[in-house]
Amino acid sequence: MAKIDKLLSFLAEKKGSDLHVKTGIPPLVRIDGELHRLKMPPMNAEQVREFALEVCPERNRIEWEAMCDTDFTYEIAHLGRFRTNLYQDLRGPGISMRLIPFELMNVDELGLPKEIQNLAFLSKGIVLCTGPTGCGKTTTLAAILDLVNRERRDHIVTIEDPVEYVHENIGCIVTQRQVGVHCVSFQRALREAVREDPDIILVGELRDLETTALAIQCAETGHLVFATVHTTTASSTVDRIIDQFPPDQQEQIRVMLANTLKCVITQSLCRRKTGGRVAAFEILYVHSAVANLIRENKSYQLISVIQTGKKYGMCTMNDSVMRLVYDDVISLEEAYSHSIDKQDMNERVNRYLLEQVRESALTPVEAVRQSYFRPNMLEKLRQAGYSKVVRDMDMSEFEQPQAVAE
Numbered sequence: 001m002a003k004i005d006k007l008l009s010f011l012a013e014k015k016g017s018d019l020h021v022k023t024g025i026p027p028l029v030r031i032d033g034e035l036h037r038l039k040m041p042p043m044n045a046e047q048v049r050e051f052a053l054e055v056c057p058e059r060n061r062i063e064w065e066a067m068c069d070t071d072f073t074y075e076i077a078h079l080g081r082f083r084t085n086l087y088q089d090l091r092g093p094g095i096s097m098r099l100i101p102f103e104l105m106n107v108d109e110l111g112l113p114k115e116i117q118n119l120a121f122l123s124k125g126i127v128l129c130t131g132p133t134g135c136g137k138t139t140t141l142a143a144i145l146d147l148v149n150r151e152r153r154d155h156i157v158t159i160e161d162p163v164e165y166v167h168e169n170i171g172c173i174v175t176q177r178q179v180g181v182h183c184v185s186f187q188r189a190l191r192e193a194v195r196e197d198p199d200i201i202l203v204g205e206l207r208d209l210e211t212t213a214l215a216i217q218c219a220e221t222g223h224l225v226f227a228t229v230h231t232t233t234a235s236s237t238v239d240r241i242i243d244q245f246p247p248d249q250q251e252q253i254r255v256m257l258a259n260t261l262k263c264v265i266t267q268s269l270c271r272r273k274t275g276g277r278v279a280a281f282e283i284l285y286v287h288s289a290v291a292n293l294i295r296e297n298k299s300y301q302l303i304s305v306i307q308t309g310k311k312y313g314m315c316t317m318n319d320s321v322m323r324l325v326y327d328d329v330i331s332l333e334e335a336y337s338h339s340i341d342k343q344d345m346n347e348r349v350n351r352y353l354l355e356q357v358r359e360s361a362l363t364p365v366e367a368v369r370q371s372y373f374r375p376n377m378l379e380k381l382r383q384a385g386y387s388k389v390v391r392d393m394d395m396s397e398f399e400q401p402q403a404v405a406e
Contacts, residue, residue, distance in 0.1 A: 002054040005076055007038070008097065012079050015276070017099055017134070019082075023048050023092030032271050045092035052086050052095050059180075060086070073100075073162040073178075083164055098134075100164045107143045115283055115313030116140070116265060120147040125262035126219040128206075128241075130231045135269050136279055137228045138164050138204075144226065145202060148172060154199035159189040161204055172200075179204075190214040194221065203227040209244045216253070219260035233317075233340055234264040234284035235302040238294055258291040268338045270321065270330045278329055280320040280338060285312045303341075316341070322348050336372055346373035354380050364389045374398055 004021065011019050011029050018030040026040040043051075053061065055074045063070040069087040074097065076082070082097040107117045119127050129137045142165040145156060149170045156172050161179035168174070175196065176182075183189035186203065187210045193201055206212045206227050219225045231237040238257070245253050266282040284290065284306055293301050306314045321335035332349060339345035353367040354377075362370070364386050371377035381390050 002051075004051045004055060004095070004097075008076060008082060008099075009079060010038075011097075011099055019095075019097045019099075021048055021051055021095040021097075022089075023094060032275060032277055033269065048093045048095065052093060055084070056086060071162055071180075073164070078102075081164065081166070083162060102166075104142055104146055104165050104167075105139065107147050110139065110143050111278065112140065112143060113281065113283070113313070115285070116144070116281070117147060118313075119263055120144050120151065122224050122262055124219060124222045124224050124260075126215060126225040126227065126257075126260050127263045127265070128227055128229050128237055128261070129265045129267070130229045130234075130237045131267045132230065132232065135267050137267065140265065140267060140279070141202060141226050141228065142167075145174075145200070148200060149174060152199075155197055156200045156202070157193045157196055157198040158202040159183065159186055159193065159204060160202070161186070186211045187214060190218060194218060194223070198223060200224045200226070205229070206241070212241060212244055213253075216256050216260055220256060232266060233303070234266055234282055234306065235299045237264050237266070238299045238302065254295055254297060258286075258295040261286045261291075261294065266317065268317065268321075270324060270334050270338055272329055273331060278324060280317060280324060281315065282306065282317040282320065282340075283314050285309065285314055287312060316344075318345050318348060322352065325352065332370060342372075346371075346376065349373075350377045350380055353377060354384060357381070357386070358384070365393060368393070368398060 007019055007027055014029065014031055016029040016031040020028040021043060023043060023045045025042050027038045027043065028035045029038065056064065057072055060070040060072045064086045069085065071085050074082045074084050080102055081100040083100055085096045087094050129141050131137050145167060148154065148156060149167055149172045152171055154172045156174045158176045159179065160176070163176050163178045167176065177189055179186055179189065190203065190211065191214065201218055201223055203211065203215050203225065206215060206229050215225050215227055229237055229240060231240050241257060242250050242253050263286060264284040267279050269277045270280055272278050284302060290302065290305055293299065293305065306316050318339050318341055321330065321338050324330045325332055325335045336345055336349060350371055350373065353362065353371055356362040357364055357367050364381050367381070368374055368377050378390055
């Protein structure tokens, strides 16, 4: 048993997501999004290196020593797989490992909306899952592929670096290729994939121009393509895709993307009140009006389309996090921290607080205390008939700086 296995077992036991072993400090684990130091002495460079070499394949050891970083997957029977990155920094070697459970959570266990589940039944096009690192993009796409695998009779090809969730051949046949092990690069694997009779292709990440161009071409030739992008909104995702290309190619790419893009899912992981985390989503479905905006270089109007597109299953991130607040899943503070449009969120929070006052769940003073834009909250209270209460408030406690509408 490798020395690091005990730390990984502890991580799994505590339902954590990541383990960090760095030179000069004790190991840390991430639980519910927060890092916690273990009660261990700081580790020196030689100890970290010894931990790393016990689990590192020879090919990756050579790459680590030559390039100062490498990625691979480490597996512990009956516990899970761990996406591993070895690196060097100012203080010495370091290890980052993310837990990937053997048991894949399905779409219902993850609480994915029906609008997202329905993507599993598309026949062609490209679906992008976006968000910051660690927001659960891979887990969401793995759950959608699991639904495809159970409900369809097709060929799924995944190209990842490294392979994370392992899919069995259930209804579909599943070909999973790891860059650097089963193929040389994303680009070459994508070129070869179209010769492997695929129906669905998963690309681990659209990380460069050539990979992005090939993924769009695969969607154009009648395949269903799923991929991830590191962006935080639907409109910035469209811009990121197009801006990768030289100016003289961008008009052509806009047309290709308008014809092939089916959906953009942007997600963020929020802390539950009861522990654990839950995903909030921004969902953009591409219908004819959206396709025209992409084609005409008007991606800045996409947020308005999402706001008015509820009948198509669209929702903004603020819609999603406030729904979790109303369902008592997350706190107001957590919702506010994950919102993108702070001005809109201030208005939503104050409307929610006013409802709580009307239902006698909060006093007016508590509502003002919890508000992120207090002048607006005070005005809402006055308009709702609480003018005397507002006049009698001791405003001195509200004089400290606070967030305001952006």
